[in-house]
Amino acid sequence: MRTMLDRLPGPIGFFFRRLLIGVGLLVAVAVLTFVMIQSVPGDPARLLLSGDSGGGSEEAVEALRAELGLDRPLAVQFLAFLGGMFTGDLGTSFVHRQPVMDLIASRLPNTLEIVGAAAVLSALAGVAIGLLSAIVSRDRRGGTVFSTFTSLGLSAPVYVTGTLLVYFVSVKLHLLPAGGFASWSQDPGRHVQLLVLPVLTIAIGLICILARATRSSVLETRGQDWVRTAKALGHSPVRLWLQAVLRNSLTPVVTLIGLEIGVLVGSTVLVEQVFNWPGLSSLLIESVAHRDYPVIQGVILVTSAIFIVINIIVDYLYGVLDPRARSGS
Amino acid sequence: MKRALTHAFGGFRVIHWIALALIVTVVLASLLIEQVSSASPVAQTEARFLPVGSEGHLLGTDQYGRDILIRLIYGARIELFIAVSATLGALVLGTLLGVIGGYFGGFLGSLTMRAMDVLMTIPALMLALFVVTLYGPGSVTLTIGLTLIFMPSFARIAYGQTLSVREKEYVEADVLYGAKPARIIWRTILPNISAPIIVQFTLIIAASILLESGLSYLGLGVVAPTPSWGSMVAEATRFMASNPSVLMAPALAVVIMILAFSVLGDGLQRSLDPRSGVRNVRA
Numbered sequence: 001m002r003t004m005l006d007r008l009p010g011p012i013g014f015f016f017r018r019l020l021i022g023v024g025l026l027v028a029v030a031v032l033t034f035v036m037i038q039s040v041p042g043d044p045a046r047l048l049l050s051g052d053s054g055g056g057s058e059e060a061v062e063a064l065r066a067e068l069g070l071d072r073p074l075a076v077q078f079l080a081f082l083g084g085m086f087t088g089d090l091g092t093s094f095v096h097r098q099p100v101m102d103l104i105a106s107r108l109p110n111t112l113e114i115v116g117a118a119a120v121l122s123a124l125a126g127v128a129i130g131l132l133s134a135i136v137s138r139d140r141r142g143g144t145v146f147s148t149f150t151s152l153g154l155s156a157p158v159y160v161t162g163t164l165l166v167y168f169v170s171v172k173l174h175l176l177p178a179g180g181f182a183s184w185s186q187d188p189g190r191h192v193q194l195l196v197l198p199v200l201t202i203a204i205g206l207i208c209i210l211a212r213a214t215r216s217s218v219l220e221t222r223g224q225d226w227v228r229t230a231k232a233l234g235h236s237p238v239r240l241w242l243q244a245v246l247r248n249s250l251t252p253v254v255t256l257i258g259l260e261i262g263v264l265v266g267s268t269v270l271v272e273q274v275f276n277w278p279g280l281s282s283l284l285i286e287s288v289a290h291r292d293y294p295v296i297q298g299v300i301l302v303t304s305a306i307f308i309v310i311n312i313i314v315d316y317l318y319g320v321l322d323p324r325a326r327s328g329s
Numbered sequence: 330m331k332r333a334l335t336h337a338f339g340g341f342r343v344i345h346w347i348a349l350a351l352i353v354t355v356v357l358a359s360l361l362i363e364q365v366s367s368a369s370p371v372a373q374t375e376a377r378f379l380p381v382g383s384e385g386h387l388l389g390t391d392q393y394g395r396d397i398l399i400r401l402i403y404g405a406r407i408e409l410f411i412a413v414s415a416t417l418g419a420l421v422l423g424t425l426l427g428v429i430g431g432y433f434g435g436f437l438g439s440l441t442m443r444a445m446d447v448l449m450t451i452p453a454l455m456l457a458l459f460v461v462t463l464y465g466p467g468s469v470t471l472t473i474g475l476t477l478i479f480m481p482s483f484a485r486i487a488y489g490q491t492l493s494v495r496e497k498e499y500v501e502a503d504v505l506y507g508a509k510p511a512r513i514i515w516r517t518i519l520p521n522i523s524a525p526i527i528v529q530f531t532l533i534i535a536a537s538i539l540l541e542s543g544l545s546y547l548g549l550g551v552v553a554p555t556p557s558w559g560s561m562v563a564e565a566t567r568f569m570a571s572n573p574s575v576l577m578a579p580a581l582a583v584v585i586m587i588l589a590f591s592v593l594g595d596g597l598q599r600s601l602d603p604r605s606g607v608r609n610v611r612a
Contacts (some may be wrong), residue, residue: 022450024448025446026450027445028447028450029447029450030446032448032451033459036459039463040463042465057401066354101520123566151587151588151591152584154591155587155588156537156584156593157543157546157559158543158557159542159543159562159563160562160580160583160584161581163566163569163576164580166569167569171570171606202586219358262449262450262451262452263452263453265452265455266452266454269454269547270454270543270547273546273547274566275410281547284458285547286462288462288549291462291465292462293462293463294461296455296462299457300452300455300456300459303451303454303455304455307451307452308450308588
């Protein structure tokens with residue numbers, strides 16, 4: 001299997017190899033969450049019933065166990081769970097008695113909207129700021145000013161940045177609404193208005209990270225001999241910086257974007273809480289409070305799958321930016 | 330000992346000393362607060378929303394008339410306790426796994442590192458929420474969760490470092506002298522890979538505070554009424570139009586504390602590990 005895939009040439013072979021690793025990782029995540037749930041003392045069915053109305057009778061507990069499939073042997077439960085996972089069935093919520101997939105599907109698009117917008121904004125702004133700062137000042141003083149500002153942006157938790165933005169932009173200056181949601185189909189104008197602050201909140205931290213990486217990478221690249229040669233050959237500054245230096249500096253930045261996706265999803269959950277944005281956040285908080293394992297487990301699997309897919313794309317881009325990397329892996 | 334200290338602080342600039350002084354002050358304040366003041370961080374009084382600079386209440390009081398500075402200091406105690414113990418746990422477990430995996434290599438090594446990959450695939454906040462769901466909120470759960478989340482980053486560093494150190498002649502000499510693996514790891518490998526791990530320790534404390542305060546902000550971290558910076562920010566948002574200082578105090582405290590630990594990490598890196606690039610750790 002392995003050797004056959006190794007022999008597949010070019011992007012297709014690359015894609016299948018990475019996909020195989022990705023599926024392996026996802027199965028491992030499923031095993032891990034399953035084992036962790038089993039490690040908790042107590043019976044979920046009993047726990048669930050004792051939550052509602054002063055404890056359930058033995059019959060009620062047994063009935064619920066049968067309904068949730070908890071009376072089957074562990075191996076059967078696990079295989080059913082794994083099989084379900086690949087057919088889009090992530091189990092049933094203890095609290096809502098609805099398929100976990102439906103609950104997640106109703107919230108996830110709103111979360112991904114913020115994640116996507118923030119990622120695009122940060123990538124553009126972060127690379128631009130990093131490149132400009134490296135062109136304008138490469139001395140130590142410039143570096144100190146730059147790293148002071150970016151450190152500040154890195155150290156502010158998103159819920160603090162978000163709350164401060166609400167205070168200054170909404171409460172003090174009345175520029176934008178403090179939070180809430182309007183669907184795109186009903187009121188696109190308001191939808192965008194409400195999207196600005198949450199996206200900005202997440203982007204500030206990510207811009208700082210990416211600008212830092214871009215700056216140090218550009219400073220490293222511009223010292224190379226071939227940059228001097230290109231300059232000596234009379235290439236225009238725009239062509240020199242954008243085509244030669246920037247392109248050769250982007251590899252670490254792209255890697256960083258892939259690594260930050262997991263952080264981004266987590267930050268978004270916090271930011272949704274700040275701005276009352278109806279994404280995964282409220283579902284998660286509710287599920288943690290009611291110990292609704294299947295929902296949390298489902299969210300973990302879905303967000304991990306997103307992380308894996310984004311990183312396959314990032315690895316592919318890596319090869320596009322630097323063809324040497326492709327033949328290596 | 331003295332040489333080790335000059336080594337660790339040799340690359341410090343003014344800013345790194347300021348960060349260190351700030352951290353030491355906060356740690357001392359949170360440990361000694363009971364000796365200095367008998368004010369309770371949770372008992373409610375009639376003196377509500379006193380402004381900053383009031384007599385006896387340097388940072389004012391909140392909506393229940395509780396002194397904000399006192400609450401910040403008690404919050405720092407639990408915050409730092411959880412962050413430091415979780416990061417220590419992650420350091421010990423992660424370094425152990427990484428060094429053993431790197432030293433023995435082969436199947437054991439790749440198995441360890443693949444297991445770390447699995448942990449790193451799950452977004453940190455989701456993993457933390459999962460642990461809290463399973464074991465209920467509270468400081469013990471938080472510590473376990475954060476240990477699990479940050480263990481892989483220590484394991485990766487220890488693994489990579491061990492791989493390069495074990496090729497060195499002095500390790501080969503140990504082997505030829507007939508030293509047992511446990512002794513080689515303890516006496517030769519660990520001292521030689523400690524610099525990046527110490528730097529990482531400081532940076533991961535910052536990341537732990539970031540994540541822990543975020544969970545407390547969601548109401549899923551430290552259990553009320555124990556004060557925590559995250560929940561103080563969350564509670565204060567309701568009054569931010571009329572009493573912004575109640576919000577600003579904990580918000581700035583979190584930012585300054587995280588900043589202090591990352592600046593300290595930067596200083597340690599300059600002293601101990603000057604060749605490696607700038608590292609960013611976020612949760």
